Amino acid sequence: MTSMILKPTRRALLRNAAALGALGAIGAPAIIREANAQSSFNWKRFAGTKLDVMLVKNPRSDLMQSEEKAFTALTGIEVSSEQVPEQQQRQKAMIEFSSGKPAFDVTMLALHVQKRLSAKGKWMEDLRPYLADASLTSPDFDYADFAAGAVDFGKQADGAIDTLPHFIDFWMVYYNKEMFAQKGLEYPKTMDELVAAAAKLNDPAKGVAGFVSRGLKNANIPVWTSWLLGQGLETVSATGKLQTDGPEAVWAADMYRKLNKDYGPPGTIGFNWNECQTTFMQGRAAMWLDGIGFATPLEDPTKSRIVGKVGYGVTPAGPKAHHSALFGDGLGIARGSKNKQAAWLYLQYMCNKGNQLAMIKAGAGAPGRLSALGSSEASAGSRFPKQYFECLAESGKIARAGLPQIIPVTEFRDVFGVAITNTLTGADSATELKKATETFKPILEKSEQA
Known part of the structure; x- marks a missing residue:
């Protein structure tokens, strides 16, 4: 070091x-x-x-x-x-x-x-x-x-x-090494490779999701921002400007939707970290993006069915940058x-x-x-x-x-959490992010004046 x-x-x-x-x-x-x-x-x-x-x-x-x-x-x-x-x-x-x-x-x-x-x-x-x-x-x-x-x-x-x-807390990807081996897959080095791996690992007939992450509004924001960091952007710039409805933000939201909607388990729209953790350690998901602090039960044989099979991967690189939230x-x-x-x-x-x-x-x-x-x-x-x-x-x-260091960060998570969750039911990412940005902008401006 x-x-x-x-x-x-x-x-x-x-x-x-x-x-x-x-x-x-x-x-x-x-x-x-x-x-x-x-x-x-x-x-x-x-x-x-x-x-x-x-x-x-x-x-x-x-x-x-x-x-x-x-x-x-x-x-x-x-x-x-x-x-x-x-x-x-x-x-x-x-x-x-x-x-x-x-x-x-x-x-x-x-x-x-x-x-x-x-x-x-x-x-x-x-x-x-x-x-x-x-x-x-x-x-x-x-x-x-x-x-x-x-x-x-x-x-x-x-x-x-x-x-x-x-x-x-660093965000990373937990993955099932046995499932990867069965499909002849290596751990993905890029976010695009992660999506491709999720598609190959997804097997609904066997009750296995290719990927799982938080779908619950508010709790889901760090998932979206993790993908956005791959574009080299945070949600609020160093000058206090929202960067939440541009092409990079929309790309991250589309990736979030695809992973959770196409390759996620049933009911993922209501998942917080604990539901994701349970799903993964029961062997019902091949990958899970979340904080490294949630690892403890995964290697506990009294709680986990996948002891010894868990891989710990650094968040893959995005199109423009490589960061861990x-x-x-x-x-x-x-x-x-x-x-x-x-x-x-x-x-x-x-x-x-x-x-x-x-x-x-x-x-x-x-x-x-x-x-x-x-x-x-x-x-x-x-x-x-x-x-x-x-x-x-x-x-x-x-x-x-992984989150903007602003006073109304809870309101930020609430407003944009709804927008991101709405994409799971078919809403357009660009439309939802534009609406959320317009809603949150005066809240942010007011907080900075206080």
């Missing part, structure tokens, strides 16, 4: 996001290095405190909850945590933060959705003072170990660090919490090197720490094949934001 120090502007981040495979550690601020050199840190300092934590339902949260007893034994701090399904968690966060008195001390934020919304609403505590306080930050926390791209992806425009980069979650402290210092200990523990390494070893996704991403221990003894780790590393090198 090449070591570089990047200081991209916000506009540059919109264009390129974080290519983790090519980024190195950021230098810890001098004040942090000096403070930790004279540490008076004590894990037991806030023993007896009780923390409430709101998590998103996923394999990473399972890992965090499994560590709560160890955290309590180390600190004396009790933890009450709840996993909430993704969409409901985002809605709950909005309601709780809007009240000014959130019921939780710590929460996860989807940086690709809630980052700018969080800044506008002043939801989260700025972690910079905590990082600089030797009495609150463990000397072995090593903040400089977080990849620069991961840090910058979560950092606010004013420099505030309101979350730790707990998880970075990038998303990520941050873990932070609610500004309204009354237990902020104890909550900071929780963040440090859950994002420490051991737990970040455990994430990648479990196949629960890409951690933000360089030590975990580059560890030979990650693959040693893992249930996941070498290809999984290679896919993660290669995806990092070509990562680019």
